[in-house]
Amino acid sequence: MEPHQKGASIGRPPFLIGENYSHWKVRMQYFLKMQSEKVWNVVEFGWSPPKVLDREGRPTNVIKPKLEWNRGDNEASENNARAMYSIFNAISMDEFGRIATCTSTKEVWDILQVTHEGTNIVKVSKLQMLTSRFETIRMEDRENFGEFHAKLMNIVNSNFNLGESIPNSKVVRKILRSLPVRFRAKVTVIEESKDVDSLKVDELVGSLQTFEMTFGSPRKSKGIALNAIKDEYLGSECENDEKMLDGEVARFARKLKKYMKFKKYKKSKDDAKK
Structure with a gap:
């Protein structure tokens, strides 16, 4: 250095x-x-x-x-x-x-x-690559919003540094359509209560971060959801096992009853012969 x-x-x-x-x-x-x-x-x-x-x-x-x-x-x-x-x-x-x-x-x-x-030709190529990345980037379920926002803004800033700015409204709409299912209710509220074209990126980011903080991180939410599913599955399994056991006991009881009747009938028949 x-x-x-x-x-x-x-x-x-x-x-x-x-x-x-x-x-x-x-x-x-x-x-x-x-x-x-x-x-x-x-x-x-x-x-x-x-x-x-x-x-x-x-x-x-x-x-x-x-x-x-x-x-x-x-x-x-x-x-x-x-x-x-x-x-x-x-x-x-x-x-x-x-x-x-x-x-x-x-x-x-x-x-x-x-x-x-690079030259103008190289810059055009870089801009095309950045445009493709901007269009395809999505927030993954395992990500928190801050991680996704940082990656998206890196693309936006790289465009700006190459002389091509991405309009605020385009960034806002990109964020709204790139969020996972857990944000769906929040996105609906924003789209119905605000003018998306005039909404500032910073305002949207703050609103989504607050929403995520309120409902917990994706990893924690995912863990809670998995535990709930696991408990539901295990509970269902236990309930099914109990039902199966009850059914088997009932079938055994019916067979035993028939067997006892048969034994009783045979004994009576043998006694009559004597």
């Missing part, structure tokens, strides 16, 4: 580790904006050294000598330097090797983005 690979703070940028790029990108954007909107602008729109103007006021290909820079030229250069320095302190030496020769923060940003997100 490198010396500056620590948690971010107001004065320290978030550190980029390969697998956390999507989160780093958002956090770094706001870290740069916190310095000033102009600092972020040089990342978004780029910066290049000012050029000498021709007689008609159009820029030429000749870089203006620094001694001739005006206040705006110097401010733009300083903003570019601030952004570059912030990113340099947020990456490893391996990452630095990719962007060491860059002079524009936008160039640095674009290289890191292509390195970790």
Whole structure:
């Protein structure tokens, strides 16, 4: 681990580790904006050294000598330097090797983005995969709602980081139709009492978490249900066993009665012969 690979703070940028790029990108954007909107602008729109103007006021290909820079030229250069320095302190030496020769923060940003997100073709492929995951994800019976919500929001945030936001109403409807049977009554109440299209995700999440806390965790509920089924099954078995035993005793009694009658009849017949 490198010396500056620590948690971010107001004065320290978030550190980029390969697998956390999507989160780093958002956090770094706001870290740069916190310095000033102009600092972020040089990342978004780029910066290049000012050029000498021709007689008609159009820029030429000749870089203006620094001694001739005006206040705006110097401010733009300083903003570019601030952004570059912030990113340099947020990456490893391996990452630095990719962007060491860059002079524009936008160039640095674009290289890191292509390195970790891929080209536009790769981004489209990732978005298609995320769309498929969003459509197919369901809350499992063994999960609690918090686990399902975390997985779903990871997909939503990954879409956002790739430049495609999923509307709030679509996320709300996805949650409602992805819940297991134990939430069915709650879903019905929500759909009948609220405007689903204007319902906020956070409001829905809070309502469902409260519902789950009230009725217990899925594992506990499942255990209680299994015990109830087991007791019912065992009780039914015992009742059936008792009925079977009573039936066998009754059949044996009938057979014994017939046998005793037969014995009595035979004895009477033998006595008559004597």
